[in-house]
Amino acid sequence: MNQSFATRLIVRVTTVAAVVITGGLFIDYSISRERIVDSLEQGARGSISAAVLRIAELTTGLEASVRFLGEAIEEVPNESRIDTVLRSVLDSNPHIFAAAIALDTAYTSSSQGLAPYLYRKAGSLQRTNLTGARAPYWEEPWFAKIRDSGRAAWVEPYFEPTGVKAQITTFSAPLYRQTVNGARAFIGVATIDLRLTDLYEYLDDLSIDSEGFGFLLTSRGTLIGAPEQKVISAPIAEVLDSEEVSNWGEWLKDTSADPRRTTVSCLSGQGLCQLRVAAIENSQWSVGVVYSEETLLGPLRDYQMRLLVMGAGMLILMAVVVSMITKRLIAPLVALSAASQSIARGELDVPLPEVKATDEVGQLVNAFDSMRQDLGHYIRDLESAAAQRSRMDGELSAAREIQMAMLPQGGKAELHGESVDLWAHVRPARAVGGDLYSFHQVGQQLLITIGDVSDKGVPAALFMARAISLIQQWEVLPATVPPEIALQQLNEGLTRDNDNCMFLTLFMGVLNLDTLELRFASAGHSAPVLLREGLTTLLEQERGPALGLQEGLSFPVNHLQLQRDDRLVIYTDGFDEAQNTADKMLGEAALCEILAGPDILPLDEAGEAIFAAVDKFTDGAVQFDDMSLMLLEVPGERRAALQSEHSSLEINSALPAQAARWLENQWQAQGLPENALHDMQLVLEEVVCNIRDYAEVGDKATLSLGLERFSDRVELQCIDPGHAYNPLQEAQRSALGQSTEEASIGGLGLHLITRLTTRQSYHREEGRNILRLRMNLPLDGTSTATGD
Incomplete structure (x- = not known):
């Protein structure tokens, strides 16, 4: 569908604009997201680092308290001193829930009856015997671990069933005493208890978003945290789902990144969260954080969505504004387009849009108005020129008709006699030309002439008319003038008043029909070509100068003895000097090859074949010069008819029946194929009916019929004395299927004749119409008419 310029x-x-806005928003979103993600990463690192420092400070203080207990016990371990030390430790650190001294049984049995005990905070300090409700301390796994390893360690979180009944984690350190021999002997373990809820205060800064939380990770993979204010203490693989977390021990050993990072499923079960874990220095515990990038990026997406909505609104508003402005700006162009269509239809008075501005649109309208005015002037001038050209074409057409009428049979002639046959045709390069030909028989003398005037067009046509009129004066003389004398007299006539210095090359010959001797003279004309027994010979001749340039010239005479089956070709230089599109000239040698090609054909077919061969060489190039061709043939056995019969029938109402009987008798007598007889009878009936009805002949007028059989064809000749009428050109073809009443005279019959016969030719000679119809006969004897 066609769209207007404004719409496009x-x-x-x-x-x-949409692409620019969308691209800008996408780039802004990508940059903002990258910056936010980097900020989240940095924030997670900072939060973890801060939590690690705080917990490290806590553990450092706890370790100092444990060392203080150990140093106190290494001195005299009396009950009052231990009680004082435990109270001091509890008072010095508000995060300590309980502190205890657990002595080894081997030591207590030998040490003044001291029993292990602890102090814990429960509103106020309370002393509790460690051997009370809980299991004996020496049976606890942690006791053996501390005793055997000799190193301080955090104990996995556990539930304290007595007292406050809380989740507790314990930091334990071994106690030693100096023996008499100077060795250090293990005497027990000093412990400090922390409630897990107190540790959560150190993880508050790790809470980044609503989906995330901070946590501690023990050496055994226990996660201690409080997501959504719910305290949990469970293996990390049960809380967080990830391939790395399921093998958390190996994952934490990877030191390629600090903090360790991976992706896990969020606790809500929707989406993925980021997990970051960093180890606490001098401890087997770690600090971690879980947060959701998607949740944290939610405000960014909301912001982008608002921008998209605003951008869409702005885009729509911009489209409306652009539409209004565009339509306003191109309104003159729209009006100008409509005006141009009217001008294209010839309406030059259509008003143009009024434009006050001097911008490009105003300049375009002004230029279009100037063009319209110039176009009006041009059309008027063109109409005047066309009228003059039409008059000139009419005058040239009339001049062409007059010029062709000056030539025998209108520029394309045939002559058939007992001693010689002749065919001639002239084809001007323009509407009118300077080539000419003529022939005239006086008794047994045949005068033939062919010439070429210098230049082309109207001047050459006028000079040609002058020359042909002088030539025809000699033709009507009682006695034939010798060609060399005729050329002298013609030169004198053309030289007078020839201010333009035009000249004429001319071949003039006289053929004795009894002896077949050709006496000819050449005024600067090309030598003729003789075709004899299949060979082509360019005749040697003596020639004089062209006619019309100088008075008092003489011309040598040439003699040629013709024989039966000879064919003489006389032409103007429009043939051998023909040029193709590559400006290559044909030349005499190539022309002789062309002339030899149709040697066996009848004269009319041979002549047209020669023209066609030259046209094929020129390959569509414009005809440069006038072209005239004359073929003179002496009938003989080589091209003569095998059988020939002629008869005359009176032109009356019985003519069609008589002609049909004559044709049938001759057809059978000559042994022609019966299957072709019917076609030729239809053709003959059409011809004789038109002659009977429209020839306008007087009483006792006769129609001459001739039937000639050749080796490959049969020719029918009809000669009538009616008024001049060429049915092949003057008859108006009727549409096939048109009724007889509506069809023009001879219009339907012309279709019949051209379809049933191979070739048709017409010429008028000595006041008679001569129509020749040819039908090819192949070896099997069937008709091969291919006419149109």
């Missing part, structure tokens, strides 16, 4: 402009501007 609006769509393209809006589309470009």
